[in-house]
Amino acid sequence: MIVRGTGECVGTFTDASVEQEAVVRARARLAAPSPESGPEQVRSAELFCEVATPAPELIVFGAGHDAAPVAQLAWAVGFAVTIVDVRQAFLTAERFPGATLVCAHFSQFAEHVNLSAGSFVLIMNHHVERDEECLRFSLESRAAYIGVLGPRSRYDKLLTGLADRGYVPASSRLASVRSPVGLALGAETPQEVAVSILSEVLAIRRGFAGGFLSGSVASLHRPDDKRLLAPS
Amino acid sequence: MIVRGTGECVGTFTDASVEQEAVVRARARLAAPSPESGPEQVRSAELFCEVATPAPELIVFGAGHDAAPVAQLAWAVGFAVTIVDVRQAFLTAERFPGATLVCAHFSQFAEHVNLSAGSFVLIMNHHVERDEECLRFSLESRAAYIGVLGPRSRYDKLLTGLADRGYVPASSRLASVRSPVGLALGAETPQEVAVSILSEVLAIRRGFAGGFLSGSVASLHRPDDKRLLAPS
Structure with a gap:
């Protein structure tokens, strides 16, 4: 059955x-x-x-040059990847192999982009207005993970911009936002940033905290060492 | 000049x-x-x-199915990758694109494998004797990072095996060993384990601790927040 x-x-x-x-x-x-x-x-x-679960979903807002390595790595790891951008020319299968490509302005997101409680979202438009609207759209969804590229001050600026236009999100939703996104690897190149981001996505998905495993005597697969688990 | x-x-x-x-x-x-x-x-x-530095080096001992995603990700991130195995059939360019392939028994390592202070080493033969000899060879080198696949108990077993045959490494060299290798991401598939390992390699290389960046207000590129730095 x-x-x-x-x-x-x-x-x-x-x-x-x-x-x-x-x-x-x-x-x-x-x-x-x-x-x-x-x-x-x-x-x-x-x-x-026999448990059959769908592939985890990664939705990336922004199809810039730094989105390509994130999408490729996520795809290699088994994510169903969707790239959303208003710029058609950036949405090519060469840059984003295996990804679903959605060309849409933020005013069309409700129609074209589906975020569920299991969605991992990355906001990396490198464009303040688009990032603000992607953040608003993601906060209004049930997405469990909303990663915002850039330093913390930029995220604060996005929230201020939204507040200036009358949008103040529920604080419970703000808990889903990761900014700066990723793990502290000292990542510099787009490829390294992609590893940093995917590491965080995997850790959050499985409830781990992302620090060094070395020295731990816990089982790697079913940890009994609570230090490995992220505080909830 | x-x-x-x-x-x-x-x-x-x-x-x-x-x-x-x-x-x-x-x-x-x-x-x-x-x-x-x-x-x-x-x-x-x-x-x-203008600073010109060589690509960082990753030397992987063991060309099994789980080595391929590690090698591919390391190559994508910009590492010069070398794969060492005694089994010629496993050393193919299809599995290890861009990598230098070295077919050698551990008795031939001194002749065929060069480990320097800048080398990152992974030991993943899934074979106790080979892992022991790769560990001995790496500990006798100046390699800064020696990652040993598997739970901590397996690494302890390798050291015991070497001790039984009279090899006891300097404790200063043991500080270079990472076991379990990788960051705590809850990785399960070979692709996820590859992300976990590469995350650790990048973090160690740049002196970061691999935890969550989220919430930090430090500069991402030149951190003034010492929590981001690994204790030295």
Whole structure:
């Protein structure tokens, strides 16, 4: 049988009590931070839960030269990548292999760009007005991660610009914003910045804090060392 | 004129006192952790120091399936990558584009593999004896970074194996070893592990600690926030 993330079930078991418990177990697996497939024993029935989750989504606003290495690395790591820019000429498959390319002005985002609770968003237009509107759009969505390129002062400026035009986001939404984006690697080139950003995206996705592993005796895959986990 | 990293100079200035000071300035630039080009004013003379440094080196021992994404990412980021394995069939340009491929048994390393103080080394043979001998070879070199794949307990086992055969490394050299290798990203796939490892290599190279940048108000390029710097 199939148990969807929405809770909905398709198909049945011959034993209704096994079915009921199997659905509970399947929902528990789906609710885990990193859902995994595995066997389940429900009384005398031996079951196997195969978890099928969609690829994680990275939506990049801004198709500049520094977006290309981020998109390529994210794609190599297994993300479904979408690039959004108003400049058609920048949106080419050569620069963004494997990515979905969306040519849209910010006034058209509601129609063309879909951000869900599982979306990772990067804002890197190198253009104040576009960055402001992308930030507003992302804050109004449920996106769990909103990375804003540039120093913290630039992010503050974007918020001030939005406030001047009457938009003040809920503080709960501001907690999703990462600025400066990325891990502290001393990254300088666009390729290095891409590694810094993707490292942070992976760490946040799995609930890790991104520091050095060296010296830790915890299991690498199921850490029992809480220092490895990001404070929530 | 040219001022080499060895201190040696080639060429002259017409004004000997300007030359003397120019050489001092050039050597100071070369001695910086991340040498950079830039203008220099020596009395009335306007000079420009152009720094040319070789690409950083990553030497990977072990050409298994998990080495390929590490090598590809390192190459994309600008490293000169060398892959060392005794198994010729694993050393192909398709798997390791841009890399120097060295087919050698560990008894031949002294002849075929050159590790310098600037070398970043990864040990990932998935083979205890080979890992032990690669670790010994790396510890006997001046390599600044020796990353050992796997949990800490495996690294301890390698050291015990070497000790059983009479090799006990200097403790100063053990400080160069990173185990578990990489940053705490919760990496699971080979591609994710590659990002975790490259993040650490970049952070160590530039003297950063790899944690989250978000919230920091320091300059991203020349940090004045010491939290960003790795304790030395």
